[in-house]
Amino acid sequence: MSSSLDGRTVVVIGRGSGIARAVTLATHAHGARVVVAGRDQDSLRAAYNDEGITAERVDITDDDSIAALAERLGQVDHVVSTASARARGRLAELDREALLRSFDTKVIGPVMLAKHFAPRIAEGGSFVLFSGVAAFKPAVGYLGVAITNGAVDFLTRSLALELGPIRVNTISPGVVDTGIWDSLGEDAKSAYFTDLRSRNPARRIGVPDDIAAAVIFAMTSPFLTGVTLRIDGGEPLT
Numbered sequence: 001m002s003s004s005l006d007g008r009t010v011v012v013i014g015r016g017s018g019i020a021r022a023v024t025l026a027t028h029a030h031g032a033r034v035v036v037a038g039r040d041q042d043s044l045r046a047a048y049n050d051e052g053i054t055a056e057r058v059d060i061t062d063d064d065s066i067a068a069l070a071e072r073l074g075q076v077d078h079v080v081s082t083a084s085a086r087a088r089g090r091l092a093e094l095d096r097e098a099l100l101r102s103f104d105t106k107v108i109g110p111v112m113l114a115k116h117f118a119p120r121i122a123e124g125g126s127f128v129l130f131s132g133v134a135a136f137k138p139a140v141g142y143l144g145v146a147i148t149n150g151a152v153d154f155l156t157r158s159l160a161l162e163l164g165p166i167r168v169n170t171i172s173p174g175v176v177d178t179g180i181w182d183s184l185g186e187d188a189k190s191a192y193f194t195d196l197r198s199r200n201p202a203r204r205i206g207v208p209d210d211i212a213a214a215v216i217f218a219m220t221s222p223f224l225t226g227v228t229l230r231i232d233g234g235e236p237l238t
């Protein structure tokens, strides 16, 4: 059983930028055929012009869409889901709809991905899901993000047990500058990053390639399953 990605088929769900893009390019550089899948197939297609990267459509909150993608792709080796719809805000600002969307995208969606793709995963294959540092370092304003990411951690272990020998692992990024922090405004974002950089043990903010390297490790480590790899600069220790 080879743990190389050369010639393997890897499905990366998410957008054409940020962490999903870094994962796609790193996986492609390791010789895999990469299928990127998201809600906007045209923009995904426009984001890549390399041979060996094809764009597909999937809405991870829609079971028919997931089943149709699995049917179209047939046998694959690894499925990576970066999809996320984070429910940020303090308790008083949170509404049920945002929380449900967050869970649907990051927890229920991956359950349904596993259901439809597991019968099509080739020997040595795996699922890689995404949690996040908010699960391991609670902060006011991030309750919705924390409980969603925490559920992914539990999902990882349950799926790994049920699906073995298909491996299931999760990556938990710390703060990575992918554009998601831009909504804070330029000054607040800069102050937040400066503070974080000065406090976390790695003394830096993450970059998408830090996370892509962990995804490659998860896909190519045949004895790794049921774990959440925290690639977060040690932020929960602070």
Ligand SMILES: NC(=O)c1ccc[n+]([C@@H]2O[C@H](COP(=O)([O-])OP(=O)(O)OC[C@H]3O[C@@H](n4cnc5c(N)ncnc54)[C@H](OP(=O)(O)O)[C@@H]3O)[C@@H](O)[C@H]2O)c1
Binding pocket: 013, 014, 015, 016, 017, 018, 019, 020, 037, 038, 039, 040, 058, 059, 060, 061, 081, 082, 083, 084, 085, 086, 105, 130, 131, 132, 133, 134, 172, 173, 174, 175, 176, 177, 178, 179, 180
């Ligand atoms: N960046 C960070 O600091 C950080 C920290 C902790 C955890 N993470 C996690 O790392 C992952 C990637 O983060 P990121 O910052 O690169 O990107 P992100 O902004 O979280 O991207 C997630 C993408 O998922 C796609 N998506 C949302 N709903 C979907 C659905 N129903 N079906 C299919 N796709 C859907 C959206 O793309 P479209 O709008 O194009 O559909 C969205 O841009 C996420 O799971 C995130 O929670 C990131």
